[in-house]
Amino acid sequence: MDKIYREASLKMVLGKMMAQALDACIITDLSVIRWLTGFSGSSARMIVTREKSWLFTDFRYKEQASREVSVAETVISADGFDAELASGRYLFGESVALQSDTITWHEATRLIERLHGRHRVIPVHAFFDEFRMVKHESELMKMRRAAEISESVFEGLLPLITPEATELDIAAEISYQHKKLGAEKDSFDPIVASGPRSAMPHAKPSSLRFQPGELIVIDMGCVYEGYASDQTRTVALGQVSEEARKIYRIVQGAQELGIASAKCGMTGRELDSIVREYIAGHGYPEEFGHGLGHGVGFEVHEEPRISPKGELVLQENMVFTIEPGIYLPGRFGVRIEDTVVLGPQGAEPLQRFSKELMEL
Known part of the structure; x- marks a missing residue:
């Protein structure tokens, strides 16, 4: 039941992204990540695109993520999300929404630097609230x-x-x-x-x-x-x-x-x-x-x-x-x-x- 619900939630998010001409969304809020994927660890970032989604965490949560996450591909990174983002391995179009609700200025500027020249970064606030408010x-x-x-x-x-x-x-x-x-x-x-x-x-x-x-x-x-x-x-x-x-x-x-x-x-x-x-x-x-x-x-x-x-x-x-x-x-x-x-x-x-x- 949880997997079906999460897949439906992800589909709603993708629909909103398409309506706003967003190719991808970088999620930094752990509560949103858990709502979308079921991942309950204390360290995670997520990229959602129209074709694929990735959850990024570290070695401490390798086994936990394998048990909890089924709607995104899990990436275990030793160098951190910044390095993964800068690698260019993840293709997600031109316009990228950056969830700004729970991110520090320091992290936001770092991520924007990693994306600069390849993507247009659009800060979004309360992007997921309309879906989370109505409970399944x-x-x-x-x-x-x-x-x-x-x-x-x-x-x-x-x-x-x-x-x-x-x-x-x-x-x-x-x-x-x-x-x-x-x-x-x-x-x-x-x-x-x-x-x-x-x-x-x-x-x-x-x-x-x-x-x-x-x-x-x-x-x-x-x-x-x-x-x-x-x-x-x-x-x-x-x-x-x-x-x-x-x-x-x-x-x-x-x-x-x-x-x-x-x-x-x-x-x-x-x-x-x-x-x-x-x-x-x-x-x-x-x-x-x-x-x-x-x-x-x-x-x-x-x-x-x-x-x-x-x-x-x-x-x-x-x-x-x-x-x-x-x-x-x-x-x-x-x-x-x-x-x-x-x-x-x-x-x-x-x-x-x-x-x-x-x-x-």
Whole structure:
């Protein structure tokens, strides 16, 4: 199934190249290379032409590439991609697109020098996004499994959240349990933030111990066979104030509204606006400062944006987060997040765990 999907993806890429009169494309983004070929190594470059494709890596990944790559010819190079490019052995026409998203200026200028005089180099940005945003069923299966793993880990964490534990203890347990249950790795460094630190949307876990009566934001995700999960729940250690409960109910209502409102044909900005207006209408127009969500796939943050800048039209089988929050600096914060798959009838959350406030 994966090979059939990758061949279809490569065919779509070639169609776009032909439509833009591109003879070849040099791919430098490892996540795009893995999406197209299945190669999961940490060192690779790729050339796609209308007739043939090559994946370039080094000796460390010779055996791995032979197992993972079937839609391109693998080249094991001792001298590096620059030397291969300069050799002239790879014929790929006049106009060459250079993927500029994740390449350094230093590498880009080197590659352009190698091609100078033989090819016209055209930098391209977000060239593959339109294909990666819409997920195939085989991709959705892996994303569902990634979500299941993280939910199992989260459920197992709850008894560990005690006054004797620290934020770092829980973050370490998340990473350990993700791998123990079959994930490749975390999809991002876990966020575990309690008390006043929960008002920082991207707080790094600290050595602080959990205190009774405080809210705790736990944002976590894992990677399963290349695909990411992302989820956030806010819990309480013991009973919290009525104000904290009020804020929690607003965020819970906003998140439910976001899921219920997501429809094919609307833009990310329109969906963000519905939820943003709901939170503002409850008296917190400045306390929700980040976007409502983001695409998830091979990367935990990718297109489409669900934010005031989200101009893309949402389509069936797009996968993105819905994660409103309210943050009161120096006091506490609340965020609730699910990753959803957009279908013809609306959004289906990948996460099933309760969103009622849990007072541990």
